[in-house]
Amino acid sequence: MSGPVVVGVDGSAAALAAVDAAATEARLRNAELHVVHCFVWPALHVPRGASPLGPPAGGVRESVERMLAEALARAQAAAPGVEASHGVIVGEAVTALETESRTAQLLVVGHRGSDGLIHALLGSTAVHLAAHASCPVMVVRGRPEPAGPxxxxxxxxxxxxxxxxxxxxxxxxxxxxxxxxxxxxxxxxxxxxxxxxxxxxxxxxxxxxxxxxxxxxxxxxxxxxxxxxxxxxxxxxxxxxxxxxxxxxxxxxxxxxxxxxxxxxxxxxxxxxxxxxxxxxxxxxxxxxxxxxxxx
CATH class of the missing domain: 3.40.50.12370 (Rossmann fold)
Known part of the structure; x- marks a missing residue:
């Protein structure tokens, strides 16, 4: 299979673990890693910049940029030298990631998101993508640094x-x-x-x-x-x-x-x-x- 390894991030610890796994998979496949954040707030017309009453780096845009920078740094630490890109998609996560899967060789997500809800529940992001994505889906869960066959x-x-x-x-x-x-x-x-x-x-x-x-x-x-x-x-x-x-x-x-x-x-x-x-x-x-x- 060709195409990038795509990983969805939302700032959660589980998403960062997914980045580690996705970077490793990209290195093994000699593929590009594409880090994606799905962003619904602009569609709801929420201001992207900092509030005039708050710190200049406290806006939504700055928060997303920090999140992506952290994810890319994690990817380089997990798989030094892996070619990585990132993107922000305006839209709901399930729909956006399902679209990304059409050109990917592997889609990677964490088992829980920043809202604290376990995404392995019926009807959740992970289950929906596993059933409908156009490429295999990796859900990163379980013990840290698993070993064995x-x-x-x-x-x-x-x-x-x-x-x-x-x-x-x-x-x-x-x-x-x-x-x-x-x-x-x-x-x-x-x-x-x-x-x-x-x-x-x-x-x-x-x-x-x-x-x-x-x-x-x-x-x-x-x-x-x-x-x-x-x-x-x-x-x-x-x-x-x-x-x-x-x-x-x-x-x-x-x-x-x-x-x-x-x-x-x-x-x-x-x-x-x-x-x-x-x-x-x-x-x-x-x-x-x-x-x-x-x-x-």
Missing amino acids: VLVAVDGSAQGQSAVAFSFNEAALRGADLAALHAWSTWTDHDKPAPGRPLEIVDLIGDVRELQAAEDRLLAEALSGYRARYPDVTVRPRLVRGRTRSALIEATGGAQLIVVGARGRGGFAGLVLGSVSQAVLHHALCPVIVVRAGLG
Whole structure:
């Protein structure tokens, strides 16, 4: 993918952490970093300059300039030499950043904003962008300076395969191992009975050993097409019997990054994101990259 790495800033600590991560991603990709602040006040006709009753550097314009200068300084500290630009966009953050994503290779945001509201909540900036942006979206959250392999959620779906493709490239860029986790249970068998035949308990449970073997094949097949393309990436397949969300969230405690698809198999069409992606955005202990189908 071409284009800059775009990061949204609003002056919050989470946004500055996002700048650090975005600068690192730009350096790894040999890409430009573009720092964006979305500014709604001019649209509301609020004066941009300093108040005549206050200090000369106390205006909105000066505040935004200081914010961007701090962000650019953080970027240079995190990734010395990275080419960086900045821009102020008049408009609401979700719409502006979604537009920026059309020409970006990666969009980076923090998990909470300057208003103190957690942006991983349903309908928030991070969730909306993860579901609708035109490029993969990184939400920076979790413990500081996470280490370990790149972790990818594997489920065999089209969305999941885009995430797998992205994760191999990300692991190669970082010189990291790739931990590929697939969780299964007796409810993940998707063979259906013949039309007209009543559903029986064996259809729901089946032979557990056969189910496990089928899920193991699914994991192997999901990875097989990428191993030859990325021979230097050490892959650690992991088949877990249990709930996907809890298995992934637990695994993020030992990962530097997790990559998930926007939707997996068996999701509900009415959700902007699949339930697994939602849970990871809420609770992961490391940064999250959400990749929609076709964007890996």
